[in-house]
Amino acid sequence: MKISIERGTLLKAVAQAQSVVERRNTIPILANVLIEAEGDTASFRATDLDIEVVDKAPAQVERAGATTVAATTLHEIVRKLPDGALVTLTADSAAGRLTVEAGRSNFSLATLPKEDFPVMASSEYQSNFSANAAVLRRLFDKSKFAISTEETRYYLNGVYMHVAEADGLKVLRCVATDGHRLARIDAELPAGAEDMPGVIVPRKTVGELRKLLDDDEQAIAVSVSETKVRFATPTITLTSKVIDGTFPDYSRVIPQNNTRRLEVDAADFAKAVDRVATVSSERSRAVKLQLDEDRLVLSVNAPDSGAAEEELAVAYADERLEIGFNAKYLLEIASQVDRENAVFLFNSSGDPTLMREGNDLSAVYVVMPMRV
């Protein structure tokens, strides 16, 4: 195999590959990227056995062929090459080496045979549809903060993407929760997605997917089966196993009868929470909210380190209420709000609280209070 490829194009493809590769690997070939050259494209494939990414890049192919080489090393080399350089990759299978040449730089890297590289088995997808990058970005960006890291409840270690009904309309919905907070984000159901099985997209896949979604107008081809999910742009294909488990029935978690309504400027609110939480030394970082007519007092009282208080003008017309939250959780949900005011709906100081943006029901957050 011998190919020449522009440094920027190569860097993008290799960067995608090396981020899928697990840092600590017991199987040597999994640290490698599989490079395949044919026609006028080179494809770069990497996997951790759960996720596989294939990035196709235009290249001058002098000699077709394939090889595998350490993804992180190749990435580091290409990253350090000067911008605009033309990089030539030449595989010498007899010597088991890949030469990387650019200008006066010359590297020789150890390779492993391409036959040893595990290629993810292709499967039948029950549902294939197309969604705009902007739509998927919103669905995952606004839900991923709530993904759990707790391994005992592994079925929470991802975003539950499924078809649901909202106001009599079918929607594409993403839900994530760790038991302390929950995010439920809806988008218009793309044509062809009606029969999509609900799947739990793992945290790492959500992170990798994000890299495909920067261009608003880009159409993303989505394919879903019971066990796998695939997202593809014309150049990049991301295939991932989904979490084998049942996502809990989240609908009963979302409070329906919370009537005490607080409306507040989300940015002001987040800044105030952040400021008062500074004095909190414990890991729990509890912030107390005291609500009175059109008045919100945020306070932290940490006996070991100090106390802080801040008052905000808000819209609130219900009874006096005192309720505590983890400052980090409040900050995270408040930062999801980007257009209108944040609307909080409370019940009592022990019940879950609901938050949304204005009256927009397409993004709903629930957060559990904490004793203060």
Added chain:
Amino acid sequence: MPSLCRDCLTRFETGRRCPACGSPRVLSHPELFDLSIAHMDCDAFYASVEKRDNPELADKPVIIGGGRRGVVSTACYVARIRGVRSAMPMFQALKLCPGAVVIRPRMQVYAEVSRAIRVMMEELTPDVEPLSLDEAFLDLSGTTRLHGAPPAVMLARLVKRMKDELGLTGSIGLSHNKFLAKVASDLDKPRGFSVIGKAETADFLRDRPVRLIWGIGPAAQGALEKAGIRSFADLLRWERRDLHERFGAMGDRLYDLARGVDRRRVSAHAPIKSISNETTFDEDTGNPEILDGHLWRMSEKVADRTKAKGLAGRVVVLKLKRADHSLLSRRLALREPVQLADRIYRTARGLFDQVEEKGPFRLLGVGLAELCPEAEAERSGDLLDPDAAQRGRAERATDEIRRRFGKDAIRKGRALR
């Protein structure tokens, strides 16, 4: 050389027998009346209590432990002559000493006796740091004027009182820091009284193995041996920096200990680091129902102790021992500290469910680590477990019932498995 008779407590200058009572139990050491950090260790504590309460056992080998299956918690000196040691599996102990009388521990009795000894120790100094029911550090610095006698005399009087009033013997180690006091108390057990003075510290340690250090178990020993460290003399050849680089915080400590330096204070309120309970089964089992019952009982015991101390913990630990005695342990750091048996059990259960091995196991333990004050515990609920709050209230009510009417007044069905 300053000398002391351990029988009549007479102080005198040099002599092999006490000039007052003629006893040969004489202590002589140049620094005898200058040292004030002591370690008191009861001799075969559980076994001695049993022998005291049942004189027929006096010259029989006695082993305290949990049934045929458990491990030896204490062996009396008669059994020790046959090679029985604590922590030895019972079957092995019985092989060495077939005639041994095996007695199940009566923890409540031991705890009572321990309290009585504690009271005696606290009459000597407020700085008593118990390590377990049967051993403690004492710092008698600055008490000479108060007692009208130096620490060595008061300590000799303490063991004499323990013998006279409680019928139990103990060994004393007296030195200038905790590490050496603990080492000393072990030097001529039982009924020992050993002194390691400042002047002799370096000579004393030089050729001894590093496993003398409390906390250096087989694993640490292996790591040290790899670095060519077996004795204190080996340690002395290392720079502090190099030890630190290789062994971290332990390296720093080793550097100091090699020089006989230990700056830890004797503290009556040493913080508790973890709370755990474990049980060795009567027979190995892989039965999930039986294991679940043990899991609940251990969780409840841990919760009881945690509640009693006003604590909570952030990390739940599950420990299992396979039939071949190898250990399997899992831990989970929680988002917030827990105290309730229900939360400990559910977390441990989650860990247990993730263990792919199906057993059989011989031991199960549950523990709580990274402790903190109980006020920080269970402050927020779980969205996905809306009944948790109610179960929590039920547990608090159950605790109240048990407090008033006894531990067995109310139990979960699960506990009967």
